[in-house]
Amino acid sequence: MPRAKSKKEEPVEAESDVAMEEAPTSHQPEDEMVVDQDEDEDAGDVEDDKSDEEEEEEAQRVRLLPGSTPTAASFEFLNEGHTLGNALRYITMRNPDVEFCAYAIPHPSEAKMNVRIQTFEGTTAIQALEKGLRDLQELCNVVSEKFIGARDSFGASSP
């Protein structure tokens, strides 16, 4: 404990040096800190942007795959699987403006799910995807209401 304290009292540069030397043996958070400090030296405030965008990137769960055109697009969903994929595929196919919709999980050990949507003229694949999501949400609402209704009436009839 006293040793750790004396380390803290050292000047800032010295601390970062010590940390760098200790990097291989230190635990995760300290390790990350060393990397950050390293980049700080090269590119001052750019580093901030990077960490910001990394967080944003994590939240970025849908992206358009290359080669997509307005009416025929492939989307890649991160951290989604059959739970969303199949239901979304079904509901998107129900949209009369959609020519084709399919989903795939290209590799089971990658948490990625691809959805391909091709639409007829007059709408875009992105709009069709959004409509699919909204329709599915609507379906969830209806089933939720129906379930709560059924539960309440069941509870009323047989307490």
Next chain:
Amino acid sequence: MDYDPMVMDDAEALGPVVKISQADSVRVKYELSNADIAFANSLRRVMLGEIPTIAIDLVEVEENSSVLADEFIAHRLGLIPLNAEGVESLLYGRDCDCDGFCEHCSVKLTLHAKCTGDENMHVFARDLVPTGERVNHVLGTPVLSDAEGLGPLILKLRPGQEVKLECIARKGIAKEHAKWAPSAAIGFEYDPHNKLHHLDLWYESDAKAEWPPSEYAAWEEPPQEGEPFDYDAVPNRFYFNVESAGNLSPDTIVSEGIKVLQQKLAGLIHELADEGGDGANGEFNGPRSPEYGTGADGFGGYTTPFGNAGNQSSWGGAGGTTPYGTTPYGAGQGSWS
């Protein structure tokens, strides 16, 4: 096929229908009809794996002179169902600002037992005592559903042996670890007469005689003798049997499951709205690198069409500048970030 012509007409008018056949504190049995198998399966999957509950995640052992190893006990503790009522007001550990754990993202439980008599002592889940601040007075309390109110047996102590430990229960989902599963089991069944031939039943001499009929067989018309196979038939009625482990009531599991599914969708719509305004449309112009998305996380020198909406995107806030006309989601983009 028998039910198709009539029921399907109704289906368009009625939409999905839910009928409950049994409901108590342990299970709810219901039939979901006029829905697609894809949706029914999503609901099943989401109830199995993605409803947040609370379970012991960290155990600090102060004293353990029992015959069981620390990690062995820790594993058992993790599997003990804890009451998850009000878990939505608890934060995930990773989202909390605290260092390690605090009352906003965890519930602390202590277990201290020493065998002082000369008979072996049983330590039950009842002996886990929630301590400190809690979101509400039931969250994290062990579920005691047996008649004596003891809960699951954790371990046994011989005279003189002692365990003293402190447990941190955290919020999580069963996709990460099964200890967070809200349901003990979810029964999912359709087409009890196997008219659709989705099952290939094994048999010695006659499948019909050897396989017991499903409890739902009486609910649906049995196939007529010599009825031709209907290639266009799709499953339409789904029988769920949601059995709770005690941490959430069975009907809460169903409603929460739908809620989780909706949150998933809402999150995606939200994101699409962000992207639709300034990102997705711009993307069609000009060449893109295959690492389009991953490149964006790089070095914050350049602005990405995807990035933080409203931040520093050169596409500005105007949804109307897209070649596809105004998207319905262009307008709101500035407010999300």
